[in-house]
Amino acid sequence: MNTHKIAVIAGDGIGPEVISEGMKVLRAVAEIDGGFGFDFTEYPWGCRYYLENGCMMPADGMARLAEHDAIFLGAVGYPGVPDHISLWDLLLTIRKGFDQYINLRPVKLLRGAPCPLADVKREDIDMLFVRENSEGEYAGSGSWLFRGQPNEVVIQDGVFSRRGCERVIRYAYELARAQKKTLTSISKGNALNYSMVFWDQIFAEVGRDYPDVETHSYLVDAAAMFMVKDPGRFEIVVTSNLFGDILTDLGAAIAGGMGLAAGANLNPERKFPSMFEPIHGSAPDIAGQGKANPLATVWSASQMLEFFGHQAWAGRLIEIIEEMLVDGSVLTPDLGGSAATAEVGGEVVRRLRAGA
Ligand code: NAD
Ligand code: IPM
Numbered sequence: 536m537n538t539h540k541i542a543v544i545a546g547d548g549i550g551p552e553v554i555s556e557g558m559k560v561l562r563a564v565a566e567i568d569g570g571f572g573f574d575f576t577e578y579p580w581g582c583r584y585y586l587e588n589g590c591m592m593p594a595d596g597m598a599r600l601a602e603h604d605a606i607f608l609g610a611v612g613y614p615g616v617p618d619h620i621s622l623w624d625l626l627l628t629i630r631k632g633f634d635q636y637i638n639l640r641p642v643k644l645l646r647g648a649p650c651p652l653a654d655v656k657r658e659d660i661d662m663l664f665v666r667e668n669s670e671g672e673y674a675g676s677g678s679w680l681f682r683g684q685p686n687e688v689v690i691q692d693g694v695f696s697r698r699g700c701e702r703v704i705r706y707a708y709e710l711a712r713a714q715k716k717t718l719t720s721i722s723k724g725n726a727l728n729y730s731m732v733f734w735d736q737i738f739a740e741v742g743r744d745y746p747d748v749e750t751h752s753y754l755v756d757a758a759a760m761f762m763v764k765d766p767g768r769f770e771i772v773v774t775s776n777l778f779g780d781i782l783t784d785l786g787a788a789i790a791g792g793m794g795l796a797a798g799a800n801l802n803p804e805r806k807f808p809s810m811f812e813p814i815h816g817s818a819p820d821i822a823g824q825g826k827a828n829p830l831a832t833v834w835s836a837s838q839m840l841e842f843f844g845h846q847a848w849a850g851r852l853i854e855i856i857e858e859m860l861v862d863g864s865v866l867t868p869d870l871g872g873s874a875a876t877a878e879v880g881g882e883v884v885r886r887l888r889a890g891a
């Protein structure tokens with residue numbers, strides 16, 4: 536039997552609460568299918584681990600993760616450990632170390648999901664963000680001079696390599712071609728006169744290989760406005776690390792909330808494991824209360840199933856999420872319900888079995 540080896544990093548705050556539901560769902564899928572299985576190995580890395588051991592993961596952490604087919608991650612970061620340490624020493628180390636240069640984030644308003652926008656047709660909110668995930672504004676390059684002195688200077692570089700831009704933009708063109716969708720590039724060449732001028736140039740260069748793909752380009756400020764005023768303009772979207780980070784939280788807000796927003800960090804060459812995670816953080820404000828919505832994690836589990844070639848199951852999970860949103864009786868408080876995290880996961884499994 537085909538067994539997928541998954542490294543599980545539940546992480547901090549609501550991370551463990553949502554990840555245990557995600558594992559429950561994946562186990563049920565495999566059991567019902569019968570043709571493949573999951574072998575989960577849980578790693579207790581995160582902020583508590585840091586407070587006990589002085590590091591977010593052990594020195595051989597990456598080597599251990601590398602032995603798996605994929606990583607399933609909850610959330611990282613918690614009060615008590617500075618965010619730039621907890622995130623750089625775990626989440627960002629993994630994304631960069633395993634060259635997960637594609638961050639795929641669907642922004643799709645399912646039936647039954649709440650939307651704060653007026654006068655917008657549900658089917659107009661159906662986008663797929665391809666966020667550059669390995670360099671750009673989050674390259675981690677810079678310096679901090681004259682620390683604490685009156686002449687203190689901080690420099691944070693954006694790093695846009697030709698290879699880095701070309702590969703993410705080409706990936707997005709391929710997706711647009713395969714799905715027969717338009718492709719929109721979001722940048723900011725008017726103010727970022729090196730990095731984003733370069734980005735726009737590469738978008739045009741790569742585009743010469745895809746004359747069949749209809750393209751659009753927006754400045755990021757206008758794009759943010761249009762996502763709210765006229766979201767139907769966007770189908771496949773390609774953008775930089777920082778812009779993709781911000782715009783996908785905006786995307787979450789218009790497509791049902793953080794509790795429904797999923798993401799996949801892909802190494803398309805499959806040289807290293809890819810990582811699947813909800814895009815939300817550890818939500819310290821609701822952690823430990825059973826209020827966390829696990830559906831974003833279930834959606835990420837669907838992305839994992841798709842990545843492994845189990846398209847039908849991937850699709851079934853999204854259908855079940857939509858059925859549950861329409862039905863409305865087993866949802867967490869962020870979606871207006873009163874169910875606990877584990878009840879929502881349980882309901883996904885019940886529906887999987889009922890439909891089997
Ligand atoms: P957050 O996403 O954790 O929370 C923002 C708001 O959304 C909160 O009100 C929270 O209750 C709500 N929310 C988030 N996920 C939810 C869910 N599944 N169900 C219901 N409500 C949900 O963002 P934040 O508060 O800015 O960050 C908290 C911590 O998480 C910080 O340490 C931050 O650095 C970290 N963080 C980690 C990741 C990650 O691991 N991928 C992503 C973002 C933030
Ligand atoms: C996300 C998060 C991370 C990012 C942070 C926590 C480093 O906000 O996954 O969207 O910016 O990539």
Ligand code: MN
Binds near residue numbers: 780781784814
């Ligand atoms: Mn983010």
